[in-house]
Amino acid sequence: MHKATLDFSHSLYNQNALNETKDAYVDYVSVTFEHTEGNSHATFESDDENATLLVDAFCNHALFLTIQQFRDGDTT
Amino acid sequence: MSSPQAAESDSTTVELTYNLNDNQVSFDIHEEVFVLDAIYGAAYLFVDRCWLFLSRPADNVVRVHLKTKEDADEAALDALAGEFANELLNQAIRVRIGESTATLREYTMARAFFTAPVQSSIDALLAELDAEELEEDDLEISVPWEESGA
Numbered sequence: 001m002h003k004a005t006l007d008f009s010h011s012l013y014n015q016n017a018l019n020e021t022k023d024a025y026v027d028y029v030s031v032t033f034e035h036t037e038g039n040s041h042a043t044f045e046s047d048d049e050n051a052t053l054l055v056d057a058f059c060n061h062a063l064f065l066t067i068q069q070f071r072d073g074d075t076t
Numbered sequence: 077m078s079s080p081q082a083a084e085s086d087s088t089t090v091e092l093t094y095n096l097n098d099n100q101v102s103f104d105i106h107e108e109v110f111v112l113d114a115i116y117g118a119a120y121l122f123v124d125r126c127w128l129f130l131s132r133p134a135d136n137v138v139r140v141h142l143k144t145k146e147d148a149d150e151a152a153l154d155a156l157a158g159e160f161a162n163e164l165l166n167q168a169i170r171v172r173i174g175e176s177t178a179t180l181r182e183y184t185m186a187r188a189f190f191t192a193p194v195q196s197s198i199d200a201l202l203a204e205l206d207a208e209e210l211e212e213d214d215l216e217i218s219v220p221w222e223e224s225g226a
Binding site: 006007009011013057059060063064066070071 | 112113116119120123127128129130131132138143
């Protein structure tokens with residue numbers, strides 16, 4: 001079991017985008033968010049041998065959705 | 077798996093931090109210099125080329141982590157960071173031009189939506205031409221010698 005943690009700052013990553021990304025990756029990697037003030041602490045768990053790649057792809061996906069929502073005017 | 081990490085840097089220098097094991101380079105961007113819109117703009121253009129992660133090491137500081145999808149040496153990472161920095165500048169200019177021309181764009185749009193359509197002015201010109209022709213010839217009957225002379 002591969003495990004990794006990352007902190008997504010709410011000032012940089014939209015929480016809706018994070019949740020949408022989590023739903024999109026539900027079949028590939030298990031993600032648990034602990035929301036604190038200003039941060040979402042993410043714990044990634046996966047049995048896949050490409051677990052690192054999945055985390056990187058997750059980050060790209062979340063950033064992409066965040067930028068889209070930022071441009072659409074959603075700042076939540 | 078490893079999480080992105082980088083060293084501290086001040087506002088006057090750009091300090092690149094390399095992690096060759098992860099094919100990753102990190103650097104800090106100060107939001108007093110580049111607004112978040114510009115940072116997002118540059119990131120958006122790199123999202124299909126490499127892995128990106130943004131973190132907030134301090135207030136008004138965004139740490140950008142760029143990770144190549146293939147193996148890369150320090151020179152390749154340096155080039156990637158340089159390209160990102162160039163694009164950041166490009167995006168910053170785009171944002172500034174967008175802000176400075178916002179009023180003009182709003183005015184143009186308002187004019188396009190709320191003034192009389194162009195078609196009516198064309199109709200007015202055609203009507204004016206018709207009126208002039210009618211003044212010359214009340215019946216508007218064409219005569220063959222005028223056609224052959226044209």
